[in-house]
Amino acid sequence: MSNMFCFQCEQTAGGKGCTKVGVCGKQPEVANLQDELTGALVGLARAAEGKKTDRRTDDLIMQGLFATVTNVNFDGARIKELIAQVRSAKAALGDVADLDPGTLWQGDPDLVSLRSLLLLGLRGMAAYAWHAAVLGHRDDEVTGWFYKGLRAVGAEHTVEERLAQLKEFGEVNLKCMALLDQANTSTYGHPVPTKVSTIIEKGPFIVVSGHDLHDLKQLLEQTEGKGINIYTHGEMLPAHAYPELKKYPHLKGNFGTAWQNQKKELDGIPGAVLFTTNCLMPPLDSYADRVFTTAVVGYPGLVHIPADENGKKDFTPVINKALELGGWTEDHKMTGINGGTVLTTGFARNTVLGVADQVIDAVKNGAIKHFFLVGGCDGARPGRNYYTEFVKQTPKDTVILTLACGKYRFNDLDLGEIGGLPRLLDMGQCNDAYSAIQVALALAKAFNCDVNELPLTLVLSWYEQKAVCILLTLLALGIKNIYLGPSLPAFVSPNVLQVLVDNFGIKPISTPEKDLKAILG
Known part of the structure; x- marks a missing residue:
């Protein structure tokens, strides 16, 4: 059996990397083909520099990155087809070399960590951009950044340059999430509870x-x-x-x-x-x-x-x-993990901002003491019951915003209401982090304060690459003191983690009791 290397998801073997077979079930041949596809995409991005690309090429960039996201494509034949299509598109633009896939995960640990953050973020953003594209919504800056980001992945950069790239990427991903929000709401209407x-x-x-x-x-x-x-x-x-x-x-x-x-x-x-x-x-x-x-x-x-x-x-x-x-x-x-048979969704930005005055009054009169955003990806690793217990233990004068599949840990619980507003507000899919950001910005404006001064704490669970691009967006917005779990990413080196801790106050989760005490005092 050939070897592989993959550390892009939370369940990676030993918390370090899958080297024999993916914990997700991905076989070595497929993992290596995905790396080859990534190298070919870098080659295509290099060949496209300074040239106008057509829609077919743009689609290939998005689809190629999307196909390498965890739990998407396990079919080696399909990935080989993509590689051939990418190389054909590259040949039409010029004779440029692919990136050697063997170099993707090699080098100085800190530079590998930063390069991996950028590449994995690009993979997550490609999923969002593709969902928007199939609805006819595209953005030249977002599309252009796939090419720019891939060229950066394939080039040598200093730590300072990589950090600047990650900040710029986070800002562009916010535009991508806004693009998908516009695509979904203009096509299907604004979600309602x-x-x-x-x-x-x-x-x-x-x-x-x-x-x-x-x-x-x-x-x-x-x-x-x-x-x-x-x-x-x-x-x-x-x-x-x-x-x-x-x-x-x-x-x-x-x-x-x-x-x-x-x-x-x-x-x-x-x-x-x-x-x-x-x-x-x-x-x-x-x-x-x-x-x-x-x-x-x-x-x-x-x-x-x-x-x-x-x-x-x-x-x-x-x-x-x-x-x-x-x-x-x-x-x-069928029931939720806590035995409930009814789930409530639809509290996206339009609904929540529609009752913003009610929310603001509840904060001012003390009915709402704190907001928690508890969401992100779910997964099988032990310790994820933390999020269930955390939500169960939140005081009755707090509101829980949630999104993505992490909510399945607690979304069948009846947490009651505050002034007619449910304490648990499901804002949607992972990309609907855009809704949560808009609500936070609106509250900050209403209270004439910085987002980090709001009674708001983010308690996030991560699993795959879309969580990476959302985290980079939150950091680009300057949001601090995020609690992250259930484990820290294997692709974040100790030195890079220290940068995140020093600059943004990233905190690994501990226990619900300790974390709630630290947050609420």
């Missing part, structure tokens, strides 16, 4: 996982009137809050909990499953025949649903499989 059932009704059904709302919309259109119910999974839960999606009566509810529980929850499922982005785990034999992939997602042996030249997809194979399996014969009860 919505209660979502976790009960799976009897009859044929399809579970849709990932993040891509455009894929969900196409599937809803193609299943209308066919007697098939649609359920979201994982990060797709916030789709229920968008008016243009929730108008479909067969968008019924949410299936299961966070992504890392799928092997248990999908075991023998009598329905079809569609993965639209990352979150795919190698499927068990008991359900592999009913799992479908689309977009950049890939796994050997699974049926892939491609898009035509206009971005349209034919989900007939998924629909037929759902009808063939027939679903459960009686309603199937």
